[in-house]
Amino acid sequence: MAEHPAYPVGLRLTGRRVVVLGGGQVAQRRLPALVAAGADVVLVSPETTPSVQAMADAGEITWTRRRYQDGDLADAWYALIATDDPEANARAGAEAERHRVWCVRADDADAATAWTPATGHSEGVTVAVLTTSARGRDPRHTAAIRDAVVEGLRDGTLVAPHHRTRTPGVALVGGGPGDPDLITVRGRRLLAEADVVVADRLGPRDLLAELPPHVEVIDAAKIPYGRSMAQEAINNALIEYARQGKSVVRLKGGDPFVFGRGMEEVQALAEAGIPCTVVPGISSSISVPGAAGIPVTHRGVAHEFTVVSGHVAPDDERSLVDWTSLARLTGTLVILMGVDKIGRIAETLIAHGKSPDTPVALVQEGTTAAQRRVDATLATVAEAVRTQDVRPPAVVVVGEVVTVGPPTAP
Structure with missing residues (x-):
């Protein structure tokens, strides 16, 4: 089996029984994603970490406080075996094989019927990276590839154009105090996808140089006691470009709602029927x-x-x-x-x-x-x-x- 690559697939676990054996660090790392997937998670372990217990106390998972017993995997769709008892792990793996339950073995990847990929998320996209075979598994290398792809998607250096029609609208983005590295991940991604950027003087100006050539940059600089673009003109520009079907980013310094007149722009867009997404920023x-x-x-x-x-x-x-x-x-x-x-x-x-x-x-x-x-x-x-x-x-x-x-x- 190890000579063949794993077949990647996305499991839809909503409402389906998933059994996790062991309440240690492995479970602590894997349980949040299983809960987020909507799985009916049953944890079997005599003890857990405080974080896992908090999930049980909150009703996110069902905790059976004992060691693994034969039959625990009955009716399960998926199992994660992560106890500190090799003999129990082997018995549970054999039960999973008998019941045709896809099973991850934290202690022995070669004996598992499923592997957990290194995963990351970016605005509706899940990136999952698997090593091609158990023999050459290098979790740190796999995680590094995952991190590189997700970071590229988030900061806009890895651009994957949308091929379906996007909903026109405006993103009101807080650019942070000035250092371009202090804009939020979401704000940077939206900048990378923008058709038009209406930028303030106090926004992170260095980010504008990274925009693709086709992006139109509108100078809305409000220089104290000097030239300024009236707020009404800014509002009208946002509305006009959005109505043309373009993706518009209003880039402001700091946070849009901390002395930034951001709500005035939100209100103008709402009155015009233009959808607006607010991306908070780090306030100076x-x-x-x-x-x-x-x-x-x-x-x-x-x-x-x-x-x-x-x-x-x-x-x-x-x-x-x-x-x-x-x-x-x-x-x-x-x-x-x-x-x-x-x-x-x-x-x-x-x-x-x-x-x-x-x-x-x-x-x-x-x-x-x-x-x-x-x-x-x-x-x-x-x-x-x-x-x-x-x-x-x-x-x-x-x-x-x-x-x-x-x-x-x-």
């Missing part, structure tokens, strides 16, 4: 401080963090921020879009009770090659911004957490 409010060695919370230092927009000054009638209350908080204050207003913000916080000696850090161009960190206090931050020429985009962190880690980015 936590990622940029982290990249600079600043935890927004830390045991014994800060049990809370508050994120506010500083694009309007505290005394501006348009401001919706309760700066008086913020001054009384003992946790961390993260200010986005507040570099040019930080002097007036600092004065307001001090006026309402915040200590002038409260540490402040400004992280400019966070997570990118141009990242730099400037440290100050509430009393000195305005002068630091001026003398150090700190410019947007920069994240301002106020609080004792600034002093927890190293004074400069690692």
Whole structure:
């Protein structure tokens, strides 16, 4: 049997009895996929790992708390044998053969009638990789091939065009804080499949260079106090391209819903009857401080963090921020879009009770090659911004957490 390659097949196990013998690490790794497949899983083992027991407690599997007995595989469609008793494994394998139950042997692949492939998933596709024969099995090599294929599908470097008509629509993608590696896997894949990309200035610009030549890139840059594409024009562009049957990605910096006007775009698309998929992104409010060695919370230092927009000054009638209350908080204050207003913000916080000696850090161009960190206090931050020429985009962190880690980015 070992001289012939295995025949690959996908088992549809929904509602069908699957028996797993042994509740150790092998079962812990294989059970989630069996549950996800909808199988009626029966685990036979005197003991299990805590994770497997949690699955049993949640009702995802049925746990029979004893060792294997002859007859346990009756009426099973599929079996996984993974006990630490070689004699019991052999008896169970023989029972599986008698009942014509496809059987995986964790201890002896040559004695099994089925092998478990190295599997991975990417947006509705399952990648399964099998070694051609038991004699040459190399699980690590098989897993490496699986990982390479799945990663290629996810990040768009391995592109498999859709040959059936795709549903037109818009994907609202959070690009993360700036480093192109910090976009989500799903966001990167959607970019690779896009026909049109409407991109913000603060999105991960390096990703645009990787797009195929046929992809149309629309510059929706909103440069502070300079040229900008009105929000209504952005909404109209998304609707127009989607109605042309194109796959549209709206690429935004950070997370679409953290001071990103993403919901305005979702609402406009909904009113136009255009389907929209929202792909969350890593917000600069936590990622940029982290990249600079600043935890927004830390045991014994800060049990809370508050994120506010500083694009309007505290005394501006348009401001919706309760700066008086913020001054009384003992946790961390993260200010986005507040570099040019930080002097007036600092004065307001001090006026309402915040200590002038409260540490402040400004992280400019966070997570990118141009990242730099400037440290100050509430009393000195305005002068630091001026003398150090700190410019947007920069994240301002106020609080004792600034002093927890190293004074400069690692």
